[in-house]
Structures are given as structure tokens and as C-alpha cells.
Amino acid sequence: MALTREEREQFLAEPHIAALAVAAGDGDRAPLSVPIWYQYTPGGDLRILTGRTSRKAELIGAAGRFTILVDRVEPTIRYVSVEGPVVETRPATRGDLEEVSARYLAADKVAGYVDFASENHGEQVVIRMRPQHWVSSDLGQV
Numbered sequence: 214m215a216l217t218r219e220e221r222e223q224f225l226a227e228p229h230i231a232a233l234a235v236a237a238g239d240g241d242r243a244p245l246s247v248p249i250w251y252q253y254t255p256g257g258d259l260r261i262l263t264g265r266t267s268r269k270a271e272l273i274g275a276a277g278r279f280t281i282l283v284d285r286v287e288p289t290i291r292y293v294s295v296e297g298p299v300v301e302t303r304p305a306t307r308g309d310l311e312e313v314s315a316r317y318l319a320a321d322k323v324a325g326y327v328d329f330a331s332e333n334h335g336e337q338v339v340i341r342m343r344p345q346h347w348v349s350s351d352l353g354q355v
Contacts, residue, residue, distance in 0.1 A: 225293050231248065235269065235279040245268060264335050264338075265335065301341040302341075
């Protein structure tokens with residue numbers, strides 16, 4: 214059964230690991246699909262961080278849009294997929310990295326991870342996507 218707008222937005226706001234998909238830009242390749250951390254507040258735009266020169270960033274820049282999918286299997290099988298246009302790409306700050314890391318890591322691990330990522334992951338960008346097309350379901354409600 215499809216989720217209501219409120220249910221799908223609340224589910225997306227939870228800290229799931231998303232599968233990001235973006236057109237590969239080459240007729241010989243399937244879309245790029247990779248796991249990624251993200252940020253979302255109900256009613257707002259979705260944000261991801263990635264390397265400025267990463268394949269993800271290059272493909273998203275070329276396509277101008279991307280999709281993410283989040284799911285769970287318990288207590289029921291539920292998923293939300295959202296696709297939309299990129300509305301902003303900007304350099305990431307240390308604060309951006311701290312914010313997204315705090316969604317996924319224990320509080321005592323955030324500073325160490327942010328230090329490591331800042332030193333080893335290269336220049337990052339924030340890519341903001343405006344959710345436009347939604348697909349969702351909770352298969353336990355059938």
C-alpha cells in the first residue's frame with residue numbers, strides 16, 4: 214500500500230542509508246547506483262555530500278537530477294524512492310560534514326570521523342535536490 218505524504222516524508226527523514234542512482238551518461242552503461250548518507254527534513258529539499266570531482270558529482274552535474282531509495286525490512290517491508298532536479302551545488306563546510314555525520318554515527322565518533330574525512334576525502338560539495346516524483350509502499354499493510 215502506498216504511504217501517505219506524511220508517512221513517506223517522515224520515513225525519508227529517518228537516518229537510512231540511501232541507494233543513490235543517476236544516469237551514467239553513456240548508452241553502454243546502466244545508471245550509477247551507490248550507497249550514500251543524506252539529509253532530509255519533511256517538506257524540504259534533500260541534501261547529499263560527495264567529493265567535488267567524484268564520478269557521482271560529475272554524473273549528477275551532467276544529468277541535473279538523481280534518485281535515492283531508502284528501505285527497511287522490519288517490522289514491515291517499507292520503501293521510499295524520490296527523484297528530482299538539482300537546485301544547488303555548493304562547496305561543503307566542516308559544519309555540513311558534522312551535521313550529516315551526526316545522523317549516522319554515535320556522538321562520540323562524529324569528531325574523529327569528521328577529522329578523518331576532512332583530511333582524506335578531498336574537497337566535498339553539497340548537492341541539494343528538490344523532491345519531485347515519489348514512489349513508496351509498506352508491504353505489511355496489504
